[in-house]
Amino acid sequence: MPELAEPLARLIAEFKRLPGIGQKSAQRMAFYVLRVQRDDAERLSQAILDVKDKLGLCGRCNNITDGELCSYCSDPNRDDRIICVVEEPHNIIGIETARNFNGRYHVLHGALSPLRGLGPESLKLKGLVERIGQGDAQEVIVATNPTVEGEATAVYLARLLKPLGVRVTRIAMGIPVGSDREFADEVTLSKAMEGRREM
């Protein structure tokens, strides 16, 4: 193995811990940091710490925020009648990018996983039940992941929330738009058949 100076080898090792970053990418990134101005490196270094120090969870929906409430909860133009439930804060990005949802969010910070011993007590559910109790919400869209854990969580939420007098819906599963049907797996295709609509 090439013998790199300790600080450089250490930075490469640290970059490699990031998701999707292998040895070569980590090397390129570390040598890039070595070349840039100290100011630029300092900004990156500080941004990493700021994310840990200046962010907390929204008091209403548990999304990431640097204030009391997140931008979606504090926006007066969003619809209080629909709450979209997601597993993690980054799941919100995808939904916002799609641009056709204008309700509120609720972040569970996890999903049910009996195999890993994660029961309802590991999810941030309390705030959701309270919000529904306050009466504005008419529909809860469960947008947990299309995995065993996400499905189990969806079923659990439906049983928990329906008695509170709210409509509980699940996002559609089917063949992805723009893909070739040949490549869809059996489960996806079977879900797509089940969820077919009149044209």
Place this chain on the structure above:
Amino acid sequence: MPELAEPLARLIAEFKRLPGIGQKSAQRMAFYVLRVQRDDAERLSQAILDVKDKLGLCGRCNNITDGELCSYCSDPNRDDRIICVVEEPHNIIGIETARNFNGRYHVLHGALSPLRGLGPESLKLKGLVERIGQGDAQEVIVATNPTVEGEATAVYLARLLKPLGVRVTRIAMGIPVGSDREFADEVTLSKAMEGRREM
């Protein structure tokens, strides 16, 4: 666009400056930093600063080092008679990984580029000439990149160093091992023909 909390948006923007990192990778990395322990984030943050603060150039070959001399210059088991010249410090990694070179290095920190106004004065050449003047070196292998700039630099080095009584060689250019010859471009193929050897 999704409205992210400022520190998170800023970290994503900083990660996007790194080579090979796009919007999605930067998002994944930033949300990963958000999830890890503060200690882990601190180690990454500190490693970035340390690379700027604790590293300098080797007094002999201009490689990156945290000491006076780099590990290759201070290794008593390497051969003083051969010096391999590269453009950038990271070019050494590839050569070391190949494991069949055991001489010394010299890093130019650039290449000649008349188009961008980079002449010989922009390269770290002085130390190289001095080292050859000291008499140990018998061969200089020019391992600059196979680009117009790297080639121009190689030609310049040959003219500069041969009069000092040293052998100057250039690494071979040809078809990459393991690739399909069909995909080699014309210039590479023409170089491969030129450099053919008796079997």
